[in-house]
Amino acid sequence: MAGIDIKQLYKSFGKTEVLTGIDLSIRDGEFVSFLGPSGCGKTTLLRSIAGLEEISGGSVRLGVRNITQLPPAKRDIAMVFQNYALYPHMNVYKNLSFGLSLNGVPKAEIEERVQTAARILQISDLLKRRPRQLSGGQRQRVAIGRAIVRDPKLFLLDEPLSNLDAGLRVNMRVELASLHRRLGVTMIYVTHDQVEAMTLSNRVVVLNKGVVAQFGTPLELFYAPQNLFVAGFIGSPRMNLIKVNANIINEVSIALTSENLFGSISFQLSAPTQQVPAQPHIIGIRPENVRLVEESGSHMSGNVELVERLGTESQVHVRLGSGQGLTVVTRGTHPVNMGERVHLRFPAEHCHLFNPEGKAYPRQLDGETRSLIERQETAALCIA
Amino acid sequence: MSTLVVQDDVAEERHRFIEKLTPYLFISPWILGFLFFTLGPLIFSFVMGFYDWPVVGERTFVGLQNYEVMLTEDPLFWDSLWVTVKFALFFVPFNVVLGLLLAVLLNQKVIGTGVFRTIFYLPSVISGVALVTIWAWIYSHEYGILNFLLGLAGIEGPNWLGDPNWSLLAIVIASLWGLGGTMLILLTGLQSIPKELYEAARMSGVPGWARLVYITIPMLSPMLLFTLITSIISAFQQLTIALLLTKGGPLESTYFFAMYVYDNAFMYFEMGFAAANSWVMFLIILILSMLVLKSSSAWVYYEGEMNNSEAADD
Numbered sequence: 001m002a003g004i005d006i007k008q009l010y011k012s013f014g015k016t017e018v019l020t021g022i023d024l025s026i027r028d029g030e031f032v033s034f035l036g037p038s039g040c041g042k043t044t045l046l047r048s049i050a051g052l053e054e055i056s057g058g059s060v061r062l063g064v065r066n067i068t069q070l071p072p073a074k075r076d077i078a079m080v081f082q083n084y085a086l087y088p089h090m091n092v093y094k095n096l097s098f099g100l101s102l103n104g105v106p107k108a109e110i111e112e113r114v115q116t117a118a119r120i121l122q123i124s125d126l127l128k129r130r131p132r133q134l135s136g137g138q139r140q141r142v143a144i145g146r147a148i149v150r151d152p153k154l155f156l157l158d159e160p161l162s163n164l165d166a167g168l169r170v171n172m173r174v175e176l177a178s179l180h181r182r183l184g185v186t187m188i189y190v191t192h193d194q195v196e197a198m199t200l201s202n203r204v205v206v207l208n209k210g211v212v213a214q215f216g217t218p219l220e221l222f223y224a225p226q227n228l229f230v231a232g233f234i235g236s237p238r239m240n241l242i243k244v245n246a247n248i249i250n251e252v253s254i255a256l257t258s259e260n261l262f263g264s265i266s267f268q269l270s271a272p273t274q275q276v277p278a279q280p281h282i283i284g285i286r287p288e289n290v291r292l293v294e295e296s297g298s299h300m301s302g303n304v305e306l307v308e309r310l311g312t313e314s315q316v317h318v319r320l321g322s323g324q325g326l327t328v329v330t331r332g333t334h335p336v337n338m339g340e341r342v343h344l345r346f347p348a349e350h351c352h353l354f355n356p357e358g359k360a361y362p363r364q365l366d367g368e369t370r371s372l373i374e375r376q377e378t379a380a381l382c383i384a
Numbered sequence: 385m386s387t388l389v390v391q392d393d394v395a396e397e398r399h400r401f402i403e404k405l406t407p408y409l410f411i412s413p414w415i416l417g418f419l420f421f422t423l424g425p426l427i428f429s430f431v432m433g434f435y436d437w438p439v440v441g442e443r444t445f446v447g448l449q450n451y452e453v454m455l456t457e458d459p460l461f462w463d464s465l466w467v468t469v470k471f472a473l474f475f476v477p478f479n480v481v482l483g484l485l486l487a488v489l490l491n492q493k494v495i496g497t498g499v500f501r502t503i504f505y506l507p508s509v510i511s512g513v514a515l516v517t518i519w520a521w522i523y524s525h526e527y528g529i530l531n532f533l534l535g536l537a538g539i540e541g542p543n544w545l546g547d548p549n550w551s552l553l554a555i556v557i558a559s560l561w562g563l564g565g566t567m568l569i570l571l572t573g574l575q576s577i578p579k580e581l582y583e584a585a586r587m588s589g590v591p592g593w594a595r596l597v598y599i600t601i602p603m604l605s606p607m608l609l610f611t612l613i614t615s616i617i618s619a620f621q622q623l624t625i626a627l628l629l630t631k632g633g634p635l636e637s638t639y640f641f642a643m644y645v646y647d648n649a650f651m652y653f654e655m656g657f658a659a660a661n662s663w664v665m666f667l668i669i670l671i672l673s674m675l676v677l678k679s680s681s682a683w684v685y686y687e688g689e690m691n692n693s694e695a696a697d698d
Binding site: 050052071072073074077078079081083085087088089098099100102103146150 | 587
């Protein structure tokens, strides 16, 4: 087992730069997800770690070894491919043992490793079958099994659940988590599904256009996004973003005003600042934090365009006078109707504030949230 | 009223008939071609084989006599068959193996792959006679480029087409010139193999040769089977190159079975005998193809193949 250190990793395909200066330090035994929209470079980063892509610059270390120049097989890394990449003409046993037998592992040891992996993944009765004769979930297990038998220091998983149907995906997610606990080995998991990333990972790397947008625990990403991209990417429905003017009151609070805003919002900083740029800022507020209130005490008013009732909650789509749309999540039984005029309040403690470049100001979190985030961080640290 | 209904029925029936007929009309050119130029001659030649059938004059039914003469009295039959078998023993493996190697090479991501692919396929486009003319120049004992090149290396080239020890080999080489077709089929097959299989193999430290043996070849086996069978067939039908390059000589060292059939038919005009020869060739090719096909269950892997009993149970 080992942690992985990536320094200034660059990768370009011809003239297209895919990864531009990635710095990452993943701790030994951690489960880390690479999360991002398609084209953000997450799979390329994974393949660069695997050695399947030649990098254009930078270095990769696994534990104490510099593996930058090593061929894939010498890196002590196993990879699970998105489409499983099982050898279709070999049965499951052969699929698991193929690499080992060609690398001079004694027969008895191969047998033992295959049987152990098969037991862990509950595929012992499938060893004689060919991939064609397996269901999607079973194939997935075999693909993971092929990684396990190699007993690697690092597991790379490239969207391993994306080919499974919804129900199976949830099951496999739970199993992957317990597999990680059981093996205790460092795992890197590529996904575009934030639910997978948030539920499985100790920490998540959010990638955007070839750079790390933020690297932190799932709750940190959710409660303290460092920039507009992460704020908009994490959380569903997406965070509402509204343009405002910012004026400094004192070094830990900023008054936010706008011609569309009734009154002002007083944003509390967790770290003091001396001045703010004059250009328009953006406040972000998650749909579940927007409150439907009486006209007095509201920040904005608008008309309800659509109410999506999901049972436990209702998603209310509101069109503001300015033409902008906002989403509000209310309790499922809230009696709001389509066409109705509603008044919205943005509680200051739930607001995120971004400067004109899209960078977040550090905001004050309530004690409960802070301790939750800290607990997740400690848990992630404890693994190492 | 009732007549109207009847008329409707008739019209409907006619309509349905035409509808059923339409697809057959579309494929009729091929079907007619097959009937008149393939199946008809096939049956006709089978019947001919039991006759003494000169081109002009009386034809007489002789039963199995043609076959008897061929197998027991005519040494040329066995000689020409042996020449053909020797040719096939060289041609078939080289055609498949070289075709595979070329395909593997051309499947690499190198600059100019497209140019190389075109160059290697080009000979397959050239007509047989032109190809033979080119090879006649290449092999020419005194003026040929091959011996010239060998001479540069200090080797005195043999009389390729005039020496019975070399003539068959010369024809094998000339025939292999057309392996572009084989290459093309295998190249298509190679490109349909998912690249993740190779990446997975690279990750687990499977060396290059093992990737070829344990991944490429099994995944390519249906195409290999196809090229193997077509190579066997074309080996046994070898005629043009030998006929034009050596006319069967020297000392009948390149006297192929197809040439034997050809001579019986068009030099000696013994159509019945030649028809019987053709049927023997047909049977040999049929048996060989069946043997290969039978063996294929042991080494050919089909992606889509699955017995119901083996089906996944969820």
